[in-house]
Amino acid sequence: MQKLLYITDQEEYVDHSFIAPLFEIYLKKYLSVDIVYFTEFKSDFTCKDEYHYVVPARYKNVLLKELKQNNIDLHSYDFVMVRNSIALMKHVLRYRDTYHYKALYRFSFPKRKVQIKCNEAEGKNQFLKRCMHSIQTKKEMKIINSCDAFLPTSKKMHEIYRPEVTIPRIICSPAINPAALHEHQQHDGDETRFVYVGTLDKIREFNTILDAFSLLENKSWKLYISTRDVEFAHTLIEEYPTIKEKIRIYNAKTKDALLALIAKTDIGIALLPDLPIYSSSTPVKVFDYYSSGVPCLMTQSDHTSTIFTDERDAWFSDFTIEDITEKLNYLLSLSKEDIMQIGAKGQARLLDVKNYETLAKNIADQLTAL
């Protein structure tokens, strides 16, 4: 079996997002996968088990040397994949000929671009940062083009954010984990429960959604929010005194806790402004919702409309107060059974077209062909 070393820029204790099952479970059917995480707090290298290594962040620049010093046989790897960190990718490329592996770059999200957008939304001047971003992106393209394959989250993400990358592309998108589906739990409340999961910041314009909620005449609803940006969420809902009692804010610490929270709600919300950073891939939260059988009200994009059909397995809405209000009113008129059926259909659809089982096979086939 060929061997892959996956180096992620994530922290040891981070709940490793929805894509973790791909590397932790499904790819292992086709490849032997070792994973490197980093720690900002511990001083020494640790083998968590046979396949997981935790490396102190201070060794990022000399990672392969550190692995070697801890008896990891670098010659044994056929592929070394780096997630998001160009500095790490550069380091891995430097030793490609020594250890004879294929170097792969995984691009999960244009984080720097998003940060600039967020800062701009807060009114900060980002002229210099934009210039730096352009220069850095050019440099990064060169490094990525030196790799053997590029693994963006979606085709669109490649075309919009790294268009000059010309090496073989292998799509590595989030998908649904067939082994981690939560059954939808019908709650006792008469109201319809909406849920929003994920980051909250100015750029996501969540106030548009709250504006729509505050216009609803039907008051039989609740909105659950699970976010790490708890303070931002509290500040934001303070601006909506007429509905703030209907909103509950959580900060689910683990994926299990999050899925358990979602399972107790009726409809997920994945409404985002029409920006390429959001429309270039399907938001992970959509997979979170459907994993619990909860259907989703989402913004329509090229991406989402290739998977879902309005009114059949999801609901689409434009990102305007009027449109969202109209859609919410419609959803409040549906019975719980109707809603559940849409959720079940959506889950089935995702299992059909976007599940880690098939994605892993596809990625493994393409890696073997490199």
Next chain:
Amino acid sequence: MTKNHYDVLIVGGGISGTALFYELAKYTSLTSVCLLEKYEALATLNSKGTSNSQTIHIGDIETNYTLEKAKVTKRTAKMVEKFCLQYNLQDKIMFSHQKMALGVGDKEVHFIENRYQEFKELFPYLELWDVEKLKELEPKIVYLDKAQTKIRPEPIIAMGTNTQYTTVDYGAMSEALAKEAQKASGIPTDIFYNTQVVDIFEKEDKTFEVHCKDGTIYTANFVVVNAGAHSLFLAHRMGYGKHMGCLPMAGSFYMTQSHFLNGKVYMVQNNKLPFAALHGDPDILADGKTRFGPTALMLPKLERFKPGTYLDFFKTLNFDFHIVKIFWDLLKDSDIRNYVFKNFLFEVPLINKRLFVQDAKKIVPSLDVDDITYAQGFGGVRPQVLDKEKEKLMLGEASINPGNGIIFNMTPSPGATSCLGNAERDMLVIVKYLGLNYDETQFLKDLTE
């Protein structure tokens, strides 16, 4: 002038040297052992109670320890506890305090919660303390103001305990180890004070000649050098450990005017730094006043509060291109650069206290400059080892054992905690090398769980 011949000769009468002295005398069949101490008493340097944090570093609240490392330190830390209990030294030189690792801000809180889950099986007594619990246990870390009316805005959480022995006067323990060694054995167990070793030579008959500054020469079948940074100095003189250099890091402390914290409060450590993060400890030698520190300042000498040793520093640093590379790698990191600069400023009169308080506020937000004073005469030197082959700063202890009857140990923190564990390691080497017997059953019964 040759004085005496011994089976084993130990150079250095700190906590590491006396621990080995004790174990050899009590648990092996050797016929004689000698301890040479440079100064007029045992443990006058880093093992002295005022030179270190007086902490038993078991690995539960030391956030930079991995689980694997904590398993090792737990065993050695328990040996210190067992020794003290065996000789009824609890509440005399070993004390129990509340202790905790405090996480401040989302990232550290997340880390502490996860670390607690990972470590609670190894340390079942650990508890996770939220703000409400901390208000009861250690209110000063919760409130922004001295009147304790406003809670600090950042999220905090701690993992800790108040059921364990936490604190030892390692200076007093060194004396206890030496005393019990001499009581335990009918063999010669000599200690010579004011005896500075300047050179060690290996003789043709495989024994060693230890030359002292006063001209005395001792001979021994086996030599162990437990002399802090001078271990490497002596190793280099014999041609050993040339792949290592020594970077002496001095640590200073600030003391509160009165009892301040109820127990030990450690912060989450930055893994880039080989030194303990700033912490607050009740000082058992200063009526429980809280000691904040240590700071970390590179000092061009091997011994603090003693004259000389500047030249020894330059020799022990073993300066070459590899050392430059290690420094370069360290200093190109802005975190380390800022840390070094800040710690330098902590030693500059007039501004030091003000700057230090800014850092210490992470533990006690209401702390102000009037609450603390620079702890004169407190602090020591940690001989951090530089590995020139790997081109990196080594964290923790280092030992050079060429296998020919001599061992050199450098034991910066947590060296005091692991003194009996390190001594056990060396004792087993000596027993094997000299063909001695060793009472393993009694050793394990006395010192391990």
